[in-house]
Amino acid sequence: MFSLVVSATNWSLTREEPFRFVGLANFAQLFGDKEFWQYFINTGYLMLGMPIAIAGSLCLALLLSQKLRGVVIYRTMFYLPSFTSGVALLILWKALYNPQFGPINAALGPIFQWFGGQAPEWLLSTKNLLGLHAEDIRLVWAQFGLGARDAMIFMGIWISIGGSNMLLYLAGLSNIPQELFEAAQIDGAGPWATFRHVTWPQLAPTTFFILVMSFIGGLQGGFESARVLTAGGPAGTTTTLAYYIYTKAFEEFQIGYASAVSWVLFIIIAVVTLLNWKFGSRETNDA
């Protein structure tokens, strides 16, 4: 009876089988596809916010790991965006970013004007902080500014900073033996030296885990925000690989081609996972 249940579960989880219809022609087409490379770069650009978000989570965890009053209340507040994240919050950010009516530009507009500039167009603009051209890997001065991709990054940081990464860091911090801190104090180490030589190395396995998980998540990310906020625009600048697969499969019904893209993504993720296993075990041995 249990094996029946197990086989049922296995069945529904290993549904990857019907991939047979993917021909090699799709892959050949894919590598010559300009759009594919553009969206590949987009995905990478959106992942640039990751290290900032992770560093932010670490800072929050460090602040919250002190014996302060009201820590639980702070933690609850920081966790709120990631717990309620979803379409409702994305729609909220769409309203916040609205260049004409949104509160962000209502607040920032005067500041930009004071400096003689214009308030950013956020989700309507292809500009970005690197000055990347919308379609090529070229840096163009005219593209420098704040645009849709940066808006996505800021929103992503806001959502994820107090989320599970912060909780993982908190757990990691509470696992560091207290003696290490005491020893550091006896050696006369200041807060920075303690962090540099005790906290950071002790947290290395946690950081490594978070980095790998975020990387894997980031490669597959950007679908919901693209679907709700921008429809992948402007000029395709917020289309990530995940959103590209969606549009190919469910709006253009090119299931075969979409599968090919998803396979390329899968192979990248599998490589990252294997590297994780290899280096991950080394990290844990060191710790």
Next chain:
Amino acid sequence: MKETTATTSGRSGEWWFRKGRFGVSHLALCLLALTTLTPFLWMVLASFKHVSEIEGNLNPFPKVWHPENYAQVFKQIHFARYYFNSIFVAAWVTVLQTLTSAMAAFAFARLRWPRRDQVFKLYLFTLMVPGVVTMIPNYTLMVKLGLLDSYIGLIVPASFSAFGTFLLRQFMMGIPRALDEAAAIDGATHWRTFWDVILPLARPGLVTLAIFTFMGTYGSFFWPLVLIKSDALRTLPIGMLYFDSVYGKQTNLIMAASVMNITPLIILFVSTQKFLVKGIQLGAVKG
């Protein structure tokens, strides 16, 4: 005598230093919490405003409060229906997934059968396969089974989870074997051991899994988006997306709908905080 005063003053000096550092931490935490909460506050306040008051206006509070915005949402779209669908689907998935995961976990943790551990490894491997890769085959399978646009299509595929099985297996491994051996001596069947001995003891794990499953299903976006075509079966995220695209100019009503969308999550979160924080840290053990 002198020495004692020196130590006391030294201590009080340290005390002041600590007090100061805690003050700075509190200040930093407060500012960060404010940044986190401001969008939420704006959303709630905007939901009570007249639409003309939202656009390009930084006035935090509405001049006249419009609670009727909330009633208006129910009039313009079938919001009650979406609400019901979301909760109905999420409740079913939660019950079924917790049950199937518990049964499979019991089989992997307690029963002896040939190649059990190999099957479990295979099972875990499905966790590594990213969602982006499985979504197309999952969808084609639903098409073949004729489950497009149905509750069953929403519920059944989500009712099995390798992660849930893994989580509960870890939990059950921690339950002393002596207990079910005693039950076996008393002549209990596997089923009775599972139901009367293991399940009650695995309760914390079951609750954690149930909360995460409910939350995930309630907010799930991609699957209902591709599966559901008729208005009567839309879940909240899909209903919100539709509302935003059709009535996008009525920011006040959209914010009212968003507030109502995330309210159940906030209630769930605040009432189950302790479980959740532990659960997330437990889930990370797999790294």
